[in-house]
Amino acid sequence: MDPCIKCGLPAHPLIAPQDGRGVCRQCRDYRKIEYLGRDRLLALLDASRNPRGKYDCIVNVSGGRDSAYTLLALVRDYGMRALAVNYANPFTHEQAKRNITDMVSALAVDLVQFSFPGRLHERILAHNIRTWFQRPDPAMVPVICIGCKIIWPEIVKIANTHGVTCIINGGNPYEYTSFKKLLLGVPEGAGLAETYLKNVRGLLAGALGNLAYLDPRYLATTAKAYLFNNQYALGSRLTGKRLRAIDLFHYVPWDEATVLHRIRRELGWDHPRGSGSSWRFDCAIGHLKDYMYLTTLGLTEKNDFYAKTVREGVMTRRQALARLRTENRVQCDRIRELLSSVGISDITIAQP
Numbered sequence: 078m079d080p081c082i083k084c085g086l087p088a089h090p091l092i093a094p095q096d097g098r099g100v101c102r103q104c105r106d107y108r109k110i111e112y113l114g115r116d117r118l119l120a121l122l123d124a125s126r127n128p129r130g131k132y133d134c135i136v137n138v139s140g141g142r143d144s145a146y147t148l149l150a151l152v153r154d155y156g157m158r159a160l161a162v163n164y165a166n167p168f169t170h171e172q173a174k175r176n177i178t179d180m181v182s183a184l185a186v187d188l189v190q191f192s193f194p195g196r197l198h199e200r201i202l203a204h205n206i207r208t209w210f211q212r213p214d215p216a217m218v219p220v221i222c223i224g225c226k227i228i229w230p231e232i233v234k235i236a237n238t239h240g241v242t243c244i245i246n247g248g249n250p251y252e253y254t255s256f257k258k259l260l261l262g263v264p265e266g267a268g269l270a271e272t273y274l275k276n277v278r279g280l281l282a283g284a285l286g287n288l289a290y291l292d293p294r295y296l297a298t299t300a301k302a303y304l305f306n307n308q309y310a311l312g313s314r315l316t317g318k319r320l321r322a323i324d325l326f327h328y329v330p331w332d333e334a335t336v337l338h339r340i341r342r343e344l345g346w347d348h349p350r351g352s353g354s355s356w357r358f359d360c361a362i363g364h365l366k367d368y369m370y371l372t373t374l375g376l377t378e379k380n381d382f383y384a385k386t387v388r389e390g391v392m393t394r395r396q397a398l399a400r401l402r403t404e405n406r407v408q409c410d411r412i413r414e415l416l417s418s419v420g421i422s423d424i425t426i427a428q429p
């Protein structure tokens with residue numbers, strides 16, 4: 078079946094069933110993004126200014142494009158005294174590391190980096206990759222990222238140490254992959270609380286179907302990830318009541334051209350040529366996730382992302398499909414390097 082005639086999303090019985098005209102359900106039900114607005118953002122930022130301390134806010138940076146722009150905008154456009162915080166993810170691309178060094182230097186911002194002892198991230202990643210490949214299930218792909226789902230409590234600690242109450246992220250509304258929730262049994266239009274509970278229920282059901290996910294060696298970390306996977310999760314909301322978590326692009330529109338133009342010109346930001354997309358090149362695990370989704374669903378998070386840009390009218394269907402032809406080519410070499418770095422040599426990766 079051809080991709081949706083409007084947004085280009087590949088047909089899929091659960092994710093994107095099509096009507097008789099070839100239009101997918103996501104297009105039929107689509108509600109345009111509503112930004113909360115610059116005035117509301119300014120009010121929140123002003124309430125977070127902290128004249129008695131050294132910093133007004135923390136900005137989480139990964140070396141990727143949106144968090145770089147967020148730091149730039151907060152410092153240069155909004156006059157916030159930001160502390161950059163970075164989880165030194167062991168799978169970070171060298172270029173992303175250079176981007177972090179360059180951005181904090183260009184903006185004269187302090188940087189705090191943290192990591193987990195005992196190769197925790199590497200060990201749990203290797204375990205979950207092996208478990209996933211025993212029974213490939215697209216609904217369980219998110220568990221591959223457990224190492225980055227336990228960073229929130231660390232960021233909260235850093236905020237408390239510096240007396241900061243405002244934490245700013247570069248999340249944007251295009252990247253909330255609709256199909257992940259559908260795969261876990263969360264209905265479209267579910268509220269925050271329902272989404273969280275049904276997500277956890279769906280992940281638990283998946284784990285019960287493949288019990289190695291509940292290996293006692295990693296159970297505490299897995300449980301922590303379920304409770305604190307982002308600022309909206311149950312544990313985060315209970316423990317971080319004093320904290321204000323803001324996603325810049327929930328307030329002001331995300332525009333790819335502006336983001337890339339400014340971070341390149343003002344911060345010297347770059348991404349490796351040949352990595353396909355400038356989105357999410359920073360972590361090698363992203364390529365593995367593309368592979369997992371392509372081989373089980375026939376589409377990736379990028380299909381979902383670009384379908385949204387088409388529905389929003391910021392890209393044509395033809396432009397989106399042209400990008401996907403390049404960007405959905407799996408970076409097999411980087412995946413093999415990743416697997417080998419965590420001691421896996423018996424999983425074969427070939428271009429789907």
Ligand SMILES: [Zn+2]
Pocket residue numbers: 081082083084085086100101102103104105384
């Ligand atoms: Zn569509």
